Amino acid sequence: MATKQLRVPVLPVTEMEQGAFCRSEDDLLAKPLVEEMKANVNWQKIPDHYLNLSPTELDEKIKSSRDTLGKRVVLLGHHYQREEVIKYADLQGDSFKLSQYASQQETAEYIVFLGVHFMAETADILSHLQQKVILPNMSAGCSMADMATTEDVLDCWSDLCSVLGPEAVTPITYMNSTADIKALCGRNNGAVCTSSNAKAVMQWAFNQKPKILFLPDEHLGRNTALELGVTPEEIVVWNPYKPYGGLTENELALSKVILWRGHCAVHTRFRPQQIIAARSKYSNVKVIVHPECPQDVIAAADFNGSTEKIISAVNDSEPGSVWGVGTEINLVHRLQVNNPDKIIFCLDPVVCPCSTMYRIHPAYVAWVLDQLVADAPCNIISVPDDIKVQAREALERMLQITNSSAVD
Ligand code: SF4
Numbered sequence: 001m002a003t004k005q006l007r008v009p010v011l012p013v014t015e016m017e018q019g020a021f022c023r024s025e026d027d028l029l030a031k032p033l034v035e036e037m038k039a040n041v042n043w044q045k046i047p048d049h050y051l052n053l054s055p056t057e058l059d060e061k062i063k064s065s066r067d068t069l070g071k072r073v074v075l076l077g078h079h080y081q082r083e084e085v086i087k088y089a090d091l092q093g094d095s096f097k098l099s100q101y102a103s104q105q106e107t108a109e110y111i112v113f114l115g116v117h118f119m120a121e122t123a124d125i126l127s128h129l130q131q132k133v134i135l136p137n138m139s140a141g142c143s144m145a146d147m148a149t150t151e152d153v154l155d156c157w158s159d160l161c162s163v164l165g166p167e168a169v170t171p172i173t174y175m176n177s178t179a180d181i182k183a184l185c186g187r188n189n190g191a192v193c194t195s196s197n198a199k200a201v202m203q204w205a206f207n208q209k210p211k212i213l214f215l216p217d218e219h220l221g222r223n224t225a226l227e228l229g230v231t232p233e234e235i236v237v238w239n240p241y242k243p244y245g246g247l248t249e250n251e252l253a254l255s256k257v258i259l260w261r262g263h264c265a266v267h268t269r270f271r272p273q274q275i276i277a278a279r280s281k282y283s284n285v286k287v288i289v290h291p292e293c294p295q296d297v298i299a300a301a302d303f304n305g306s307t308e309k310i311i312s313a314v315n316d317s318e319p320g321s322v323w324g325v326g327t328e329i330n331l332v333h334r335l336q337v338n339n340p341d342k343i344i345f346c347l348d349p350v351v352c353p354c355s356t357m358y359r360i361h362p363a364y365v366a367w368v369l370d371q372l373v374a375d376a377p378c379n380i381i382s383v384p385d386d387i388k389v390q391a392r393e394a395l396e397r398m399l400q401i402t403n404s405s406a407v408d
Helices: 055-072 095-104 117-126 150-164 179-187 198-208 218-227 249-254 272-281 295-300 307-315 329-338 362-373 385-403
Strands: 073-078 091-093 110-114 132-134 169-174 191-193 211-215 235-238 257-260 286-289 322-326 343-346
Touching: 055 073, 055 362, 073 095, 073 362, 091 095, 095 110, 095 117, 110 117, 110 362, 117 132, 117 179, 117 385, 150 169, 150 179, 150 211, 150 249, 150 257, 169 179, 169 198, 179 191, 179 385, 191 198, 191 385, 198 211, 198 218, 198 385, 211 218, 218 235, 218 257, 218 295, 272 286, 272 295, 272 322, 286 295, 286 307, 307 322, 307 329, 322 329, 329 343
Parallel strands: 073 091, 073 110, 110 132, 169 191, 169 211, 211 257, 235 257, 286 322, 322 343
Antiparallel strands: none
């Protein structure tokens, strides 16, 4: 392998800002935006008069804009949004379901995405040409997606092709990645996956080529590979800040799965000790966690699955069931409210919402809708055409794989 320079590690801003909204008391009620802006994170600037509006004033504004716009606009909301935002969603889902909803919108001229940047990009890739996708706050990114920059991933791909040959590796990216990374997978015969179909997509990839590059979530990649019988010795982690990912030629040759070193700031807060504490408090507790959690947490839990799988496991359980849940706090709260006959709690004792999802404050929703009423749309997410075509290819490949295999 040729000699390469060491790169300086750069932590994404979104990762550094993750703790900004964590608190010890159980209070996630929205405050006027001017108050919330005191949290030390990046906020998109919007006109001053939105900053002090009360929840009631924002409600009225949003309702009035929606009445004016009618079917010209549809609002899609991710499950991790807070109550004061998700209530405006016409359709709710996890990132996979929302991408399907985006592709099914026939009449709406505008899709307002109550989620984060990569989801809005996916909606733009899958929606009709004439539709515009709007993200209410442009600083609502995703720390995991930000950990796989285009430059670093292109570098990694060219290194892998030069060391292992172009026919050795299939690139797979988790939905939680930028359009550029999805496009790289599309043009190199790879695919996108979600937490509900990662196993099927990985299995498909092993039928194509001997190795997989899995981006950008190290934990989902490892958990899925182990489930498919790949041994820990056959899994390596690519560190983008080291030459050749910090791996030797031999390690790469022996590996079956090359994991990108990325993670979710929310799901890596969970620890096996929290599960031990839950079991000692409730002898009959069932523990369910998201597969973005580290492997030792998955091993200690009773079940793991996508956001939609967590929702149906809890909703479909017997009255009186006790659930310790390892996923985003706004969703866990909603499960508690919707299942008053069960005990449901978050495994993490600290109330710590996803800080980028949390940036979709109702004031931003009011602002972007007002702009639509004024025929001056703002915050349009527009993926360049060439990237769109290639990323769509990776997404469509995922859908074909999912449709032709049983997905749990
Ligand atoms: S929960 Fe994790 S993966 Fe999802 S948007 Fe937040 S940081 Fe990204």
